[in-house]
Amino acid sequence: MIDRKTLRTETERVRAGMVRKGIDAPLDEWLSLDEEWRLLTTSLQEKEAASNRMSQEIGALFAQGKKDEAAAAREQAGSLKAEIAELTDKDRELRERLDELELQIPNLPHSSVIDGTSSDDNVEIRAWGEKPAAENTKPHWDIAEELSILDFARGAKIAGSGFIVFKGMGARLQRALISYMLDKHIKDHGYTEIYPPYLVNRESLIGTGQLPKFELDQYHMERDDLFLIATAEIPVTNLHRDEILDYFEVPKNYVAFSGCFRREAGAAGKDTRGLLRVHQFDKVEMVKFVAPENSYAELETLRENAEAVLQELGLHYRVVDICAGDMSFSNAKQYDLEVWAPGVGQYLEISSVSNFEDFQARRANIRYRPEASAKPQFVHTLNASGVACPRLMAALLETYRQEDGTVAVPEVLQSYMGTDLIIPPQ
RNA sequence: GGAGAGAUGGCAGAGUGGUCGAAUGCGGCGGUCUUGAAAACCGUUGACCAGCGAUGGUCCGGGGGUUCGAAUCCCUCUCUCUCCGCCA
Numbered sequence: 001m002i003d004r005k006t007l008r009t010e011t012e013r014v015r016a017g018m019v020r021k022g023i024d025a026p027l028d029e030w031l032s033l034d035e036e037w038r039l040l041t042t043s044l045q046e047k048e049a050a051s052n053r054m055s056q057e058i059g060a061l062f063a064q065g066k067k068d069e070a071a072a073a074r075e076q077a078g079s080l081k082a083e084i085a086e087l088t089d090k091d092r093e094l095r096e097r098l099d100e101l102e103l104q105i106p107n108l109p110h111s112s113v114i115d116g117t118s119s120d121d122n123v124e125i126r127a128w129g130e131k132p133a134a135e136n137t138k139p140h141w142d143i144a145e146e147l148s149i150l151d152f153a154r155g156a157k158i159a160g161s162g163f164i165v166f167k168g169m170g171a172r173l174q175r176a177l178i179s180y181m182l183d184k185h186i187k188d189h190g191y192t193e194i195y196p197p198y199l200v201n202r203e204s205l206i207g208t209g210q211l212p213k214f215e216l217d218q219y220h221m222e223r224d225d226l227f228l229i230a231t232a233e234i235p236v237t238n239l240h241r242d243e244i245l246d247y248f249e250v251p252k253n254y255v256a257f258s259g260c261f262r263r264e265a266g267a268a269g270k271d272t273r274g275l276l277r278v279h280q281f282d283k284v285e286m287v288k289f290v291a292p293e294n295s296y297a298e299l300e301t302l303r304e305n306a307e308a309v310l311q312e313l314g315l316h317y318r319v320v321d322i323c324a325g326d327m328s329f330s331n332a333k334q335y336d337l338e339v340w341a342p343g344v345g346q347y348l349e350i351s352s353v354s355n356f357e358d359f360q361a362r363r364a365n366i367r368y369r370p371e372a373s374a375k376p377q378f379v380h381t382l383n384a385s386g387v388a389c390p391r392l393m394a395a396l397l398e399t400y401r402q403e404d405g406t407v408a409v410p411e412v413l414q415s416y417m418g419t420d421l422i423i424p425p426q
Numbered sequence: 427g428g429a430g431a432g433a434u435g436g437c438a439g440a441g442u443g444g445u446c447g448a449a450u451g452c453g454g455c456g457g458u459c460u461u462g463a464a465a466a467c468c469g470u471u472g473a474c475c476a477g478c479g480a481u482g483g484u485c486c487g488g489g490g491g492u493u494c495g496a497a498u499c500c501c502u503c504u505c506u507c508u509c510c511g512c513c514a
Contacts, residue, residue: 038477042482049483052483059494059495062444076494081493371455372455
């Protein structure tokens, strides 16, 4: 959510931000209803004040034993009460509508965000490493078949397309990647590990911005009105929903492994082969709760933490500055990390590094005290994948496939894998 | 799933219809004392909304109701705890 005062007083800046993001939101309707509500609430408050005064007087009259006067006053109060009831209903109606509209207004892009309308306008900031030679490699789905480590057909049989079975060294590689990444962020980068619930309630999804706008993208358990998480960002950010953190608790840095579940409702037929786009995948996610003045420095740290994984795995990747039109609804600033997959000849988005500023914190009501007895204020939240497993595995298999069909295991994974080589079955 | 108990400020914990936004303790902040600190003592200390402000309003798990008036009575939902049942 954007601060109401900002919506009122800096309307044109808000409008400009919406235009840059290419998102049409009901700002004008919000503004006019807000004005109506403020007028109404003022007169309601006056009536409530009068009613409060009257009730006190009645109480005093009773205390003095003036029964008749009290009874007369009571009748007067009755008519006030009806007026208040009517105004209260209207007040609530307006407020509900305002909340509804407010939740549809996107976060504004930070001033450093470049203009653009689609991913074509994103700008590569820099690349790390060299593109590996492509002669010994092939798409990871072919490598996986040679090695017998992924089973797409059986995944489809037991759940549907986009659900993958990992087998043998494939399953072990997945587990190795998860453990390695968690350990890296815990030991080297100082994050606290969280293992969150995979099902969350509506409030949580509103807090991080998936609802109300993106309900159709979520898997929903109707009977219990619970949602499968699309990312650990959702439960981890909501850890501190409706809380006031103490000054010494901020910054908080969490890292969480979780399964992620996405319907990919609008992406049918896109990147359907192999591991490129699946309904269920594993991911290690970092989430930060920080003081507002530090959030842009923290964004860079977060990006470096995510990059460290790719560097240690020796994978070529690039850092992309996301343009306003390609950014997500809740974001103020976003970098993507894209890893090179030589077998499919594509850069694959493997991490989104985002600063939400106070947008999520307002929705989820996450505040902190800057000093011991200072007034609470909203934190800034950030998150980054650190990183997503399937595409990482795809890039890894394609990068490290050798001429003889084996896949070399990067050094940092060898102790987790128990081997330095993945060999095709005899 | 069944039965019972409970949910109050940062924390603990009083308060069962009328100055209760809420006693008290702890914690926090400021001060006195002290070379300094601790202890002791004194003071202070919830959040949100409307308003330029004075001020006013709302909030005692959420929602609804009764009443001139609700933390307090009623209904309902959620959560926590105890016991029973079922179960990985």
